[in-house]
Amino acid sequence: MDSIEIRKIFEQALTGEGLDNDLLYLTKKIGARISGSVNAQRAVNWARKRMLEIAPDTVYLQEVAVPHWERGAKEKSFIRTSGQQIAMNVCALGGSIATHGLLHAKVIEVKNWAQLASLSDRELKGKIVFFNRAMDPREIETYQAYLGAVDQRSKGAIEAGKRGAIGVLVRSLTLKEDDVPHTGAVTYDINTKKIPAAAIGIKSANLLSAALAKDPNLIYSLKMECKQLPDEKSYNVIGELRGTTFPNEYVTVGAHLDSWDLGEGAADDGTGVVQVLEVLQTLTNMEKRPERSFRAILYMNEESGAHGAVQYAKEAREKNEMHLAVLESDAGGFTPRGFRVDGSLAVVRQIKKWMEFLVPYKTGEIFPNQRGIDLLPMKELSKALISLECDDQRFFDIHHSLADTYDKLNIREVKLGAASMTSLSYLILKYGL
Amino acid sequence: MDSIEIRKIFEQALTGEGLDNDLLYLTKKIGARISGSVNAQRAVNWARKRMLEIAPDTVYLQEVAVPHWERGAKEKSFIRTSGQQIAMNVCALGGSIATHGLLHAKVIEVKNWAQLASLSDRELKGKIVFFNRAMDPREIETYQAYLGAVDQRSKGAIEAGKRGAIGVLVRSLTLKEDDVPHTGAVTYDINTKKIPAAAIGIKSANLLSAALAKDPNLIYSLKMECKQLPDEKSYNVIGELRGTTFPNEYVTVGAHLDSWDLGEGAADDGTGVVQVLEVLQTLTNMEKRPERSFRAILYMNEESGAHGAVQYAKEAREKNEMHLAVLESDAGGFTPRGFRVDGSLAVVRQIKKWMEFLVPYKTGEIFPNQRGIDLLPMKELSKALISLECDDQRFFDIHHSLADTYDKLNIREVKLGAASMTSLSYLILKYGL
Numbered sequence: 001m002d003s004i005e006i007r008k009i010f011e012q013a014l015t016g017e018g019l020d021n022d023l024l025y026l027t028k029k030i031g032a033r034i035s036g037s038v039n040a041q042r043a044v045n046w047a048r049k050r051m052l053e054i055a056p057d058t059v060y061l062q063e064v065a066v067p068h069w070e071r072g073a074k075e076k077s078f079i080r081t082s083g084q085q086i087a088m089n090v091c092a093l094g095g096s097i098a099t100h101g102l103l104h105a106k107v108i109e110v111k112n113w114a115q116l117a118s119l120s121d122r123e124l125k126g127k128i129v130f131f132n133r134a135m136d137p138r139e140i141e142t143y144q145a146y147l148g149a150v151d152q153r154s155k156g157a158i159e160a161g162k163r164g165a166i167g168v169l170v171r172s173l174t175l176k177e178d179d180v181p182h183t184g185a186v187t188y189d190i191n192t193k194k195i196p197a198a199a200i201g202i203k204s205a206n207l208l209s210a211a212l213a214k215d216p217n218l219i220y221s222l223k224m225e226c227k228q229l230p231d232e233k234s235y236n237v238i239g240e241l242r243g244t245t246f247p248n249e250y251v252t253v254g255a256h257l258d259s260w261d262l263g264e265g266a267a268d269d270g271t272g273v274v275q276v277l278e279v280l281q282t283l284t285n286m287e288k289r290p291e292r293s294f295r296a297i298l299y300m301n302e303e304s305g306a307h308g309a310v311q312y313a314k315e316a317r318e319k320n321e322m323h324l325a326v327l328e329s330d331a332g333g334f335t336p337r338g339f340r341v342d343g344s345l346a347v348v349r350q351i352k353k354w355m356e357f358l359v360p361y362k363t364g365e366i367f368p369n370q371r372g373i374d375l376l377p378m379k380e381l382s383k384a385l386i387s388l389e390c391d392d393q394r395f396f397d398i399h400h401s402l403a404d405t406y407d408k409l410n411i412r413e414v415k416l417g418a419a420s421m422t423s424l425s426y427l428i429l430k431y432g433l
Numbered sequence: 434m435d436s437i438e439i440r441k442i443f444e445q446a447l448t449g450e451g452l453d454n455d456l457l458y459l460t461k462k463i464g465a466r467i468s469g470s471v472n473a474q475r476a477v478n479w480a481r482k483r484m485l486e487i488a489p490d491t492v493y494l495q496e497v498a499v500p501h502w503e504r505g506a507k508e509k510s511f512i513r514t515s516g517q518q519i520a521m522n523v524c525a526l527g528g529s530i531a532t533h534g535l536l537h538a539k540v541i542e543v544k545n546w547a548q549l550a551s552l553s554d555r556e557l558k559g560k561i562v563f564f565n566r567a568m569d570p571r572e573i574e575t576y577q578a579y580l581g582a583v584d585q586r587s588k589g590a591i592e593a594g595k596r597g598a599i600g601v602l603v604r605s606l607t608l609k610e611d612d613v614p615h616t617g618a619v620t621y622d623i624n625t626k627k628i629p630a631a632a633i634g635i636k637s638a639n640l641l642s643a644a645l646a647k648d649p650n651l652i653y654s655l656k657m658e659c660k661q662l663p664d665e666k667s668y669n670v671i672g673e674l675r676g677t678t679f680p681n682e683y684v685t686v687g688a689h690l691d692s693w694d695l696g697e698g699a700a701d702d703g704t705g706v707v708q709v710l711e712v713l714q715t716l717t718n719m720e721k722r723p724e725r726s727f728r729a730i731l732y733m734n735e736e737s738g739a740h741g742a743v744q745y746a747k748e749a750r751e752k753n754e755m756h757l758a759v760l761e762s763d764a765g766g767f768t769p770r771g772f773r774v775d776g777s778l779a780v781v782r783q784i785k786k787w788m789e790f791l792v793p794y795k796t797g798e799i800f801p802n803q804r805g806i807d808l809l810p811m812k813e814l815s816k817a818l819i820s821l822e823c824d825d826q827r828f829f830d831i832h833h834s835l836a837d838t839y840d841k842l843n844i845r846e847v848k849l850g851a852a853s854m855t856s857l858s859y860l861i862l863k864y865g866l
Contacts, residue, residue, distance in 0.1 A: 011571045137845075138444045140794050175845065335768070335824050337795075361573050362770075391768050391824060393845045412608065412826045416573075 036068025072225030271333020328372030338365030469501025704766020761805030771798030
């Protein structure tokens, strides 16, 4: 009976030790693993080895070229105002160019695009634009607050660069009132001169804003030595169970193996990685092999372009593979509440029905608008795109920062997420979609 | 409109800073505050001052005599086996008697009552009984796992004492695999000789169990200098808003001001205390005063007998007060999911209906079996007993231990709980029950 099988899945997850050992290894022995780095390659080797130990039918690497950016020496940053020099906590945004020495400039603070548009080119020329719109604490979902502010990071350098600015500072995307800067990808476009882009900690941002109110002509100094190196060869790591009855129908569960270069990549997305291994382990160990084919996929480079996910979709299209559902866990690994599902009405209705099996585990809710970046390239190729939905109050406190470390996690929460994904995969593998 | 009012309640909670300041003060400036202690009195004074600042209609202290137990010097504990001495991490259970010097004895490990019953008095006489039944990790709710193991702490000393044992060790009530001992109240009865009772950390417990398997005659040594002092005069701290239309109908929101003497009493129950202050503040600041009377109650001594709550109920009965609903927050202050409600079918149905207002905030679930210890004395005196229900994966990791500190909390989670309680109080105050 399915409910008994699912009970077993949860009990096995909650009593097992493998997931915790994996997470400790990935965060403490490997640590941060930005795409193109030696550590990213170590993560690939380790994940492949772990999958070989789990021993599904096949384990393989899928080659993909990925960007390779390095932060270099720790950033330096300070303001000079009324004869004082005050340090600012910043970090380069991922992909930023260097400052080539110490950059000095006046600062223009803006909170929105209209405000930027209202400034003349003369006012902006040679300045650093300081994007200081906070995430809105009134949002219940911190992800919504993030969506309301992330445009500053993703297009700030382009919009400021177009107007003649020589650098941008972006208020860190967090609701926690500390001074830890949070990185993330900056975007440049081919038609605009690239300018250095940094994230600034919340306390530093508030201090800078207050200092600007008193002294609009204060001088901001910034030194960043980051650099973009040639692309590197890297890999998605894939483990596969061949379906016994419908081998040409696929269900996948994924997470991203790369992380930012700060912290340990624990919540983003170490938790997802070890959950995927747990799902693969549990399905491999089941007495009865699945009727349909299953793939555990650890994508490379979600953080700066999702190259791994694009490559996976490209090959799936070329091989004309039929994907029933692609799942991803990339929401921090906190207590799961259910799933976000994109698919036809019929597909959503079917999954909603299955959610009844998960209600006893408090993870049976269903929401629209899945959030797995790595799933987007599969939009036309899979009947359902499904992301694990977790309690998100704590995620952006640590997201993309030095604070994303193992000690912030609760291992039972991660295990409950793994069991939820195993259970849903089990049902789709058995009944189709 | 109620939905607009509730939206305001949440926005105010999520943007305010008072709750965080209160929690920092209570945990960092006051800290642990076991009943009868100087710190408990400091907490009373501080809470009264905070309520006077909030300035509802009345603020008063309700006198109550409470137990006063002190841990004394840090416990010492070790085993001697095969010529080795190995330290054990323990802490006295709250209310335990001292060992009066270093107690040495052989150890009998048991996992359940049947096992204890099967042993002869001769086998138990002069021994330390080691209750080593773990909380069951397969439970989804950690509280259920706690309920399945807490009997060892609450009646272990009585059952072992009756059989001639001279001490008990109880496996710490946590699912986290560390070595931090977790205290909590031990119970003695009047007919049985009291024996010293200690909690032992999980790793120490596992080590002891393994050592006993090899050497059943190993000697356990334990020194505890705790003592029971005379009862102290203490207080519940109460703030009251008088209802404009039905002043004789009461709704209360409470939490307990005392904590154990280890850690900072952050999750248990600092979060509840600051939530209660936030509810009082918000209701006091509302443009329209409530139709019914409201009380914010900070109970003294939930942890070793709920003397404050018993006193409150006694006076409520004497004054023949009509309580519509009594609420408590004592579940750690993590992300709220809704409420646990005890009451008539009609009452539960009405509250369930109101939960629709809380669904947008993800805190609109309703469950049976409320869990507020301080509410139990009001069982016959209130139409509804209601406890805030929170995500509980993290609670028992820190519960009653040195690890119950401010840094384990997420302030938005605490704020969401406060807003949930304010909202439900607002509805009951407006419409009755």
